[in-house]
Amino acid sequence: MNIKPLADRVLIEPAAAETKTIGGIIIPDTAKEKPLQGVIMAVGNGTKDEEMVLKEGDRVLYGKYAGTEIEHEGKKYLIMRQSDVVAILG
Numbered sequence: 001m002n003i004k005p006l007a008d009r010v011l012i013e014p015a016a017a018e019t020k021t022i023g024g025i026i027i028p029d030t031a032k033e034k035p036l037q038g039v040i041m042a043v044g045n046g047t048k049d050e051e052m053v054l055k056e057g058d059r060v061l062y063g064k065y066a067g068t069e070i071e072h073e074g075k076k077y078l079i080m081r082q083s084d085v086v087a088i089l090g
Contacts, residue, residue: 008044008050008052008082009082010081010085011042012078013075014037036064039057039059040054040056043082052082054088060088061089063084066078
C-alpha cells in the first residue's frame with residue numbers, strides 16, 4: 001500500500017455494497033445504502049495524546065458520514081480519524 005495515514009488517521013477499504021433486486025428491478029449504485037463496515041488497510045503512528053488502538057487487518061464499524069473518500073489504483077477507500085471508528089468486529 002502506497003498510502004500512509006498521518007497521526008491518528010486510518011485507511012479503510014469499505015465492504016462492498018450488496019446488490020439487491022426487487023421484482024426484477026436492479027437498484028442502481030446511487031440508491032444503495034453505503035456499508036458501515038470495512039477493513040483497516042493502513043494506520044498512522046498516533047499522536048502524543050492518542051495511542052493507536054487499531055491495526056492493519058481489523059474489521060471495523062464506522063459512522064455513516066465519517067471520513068473522506070479517496071480513490072487509488074481504481075479502488076475506493078476512506079481515510080478517517082481513529083475516533084470515527086465505533087467498533088472492532090471480532
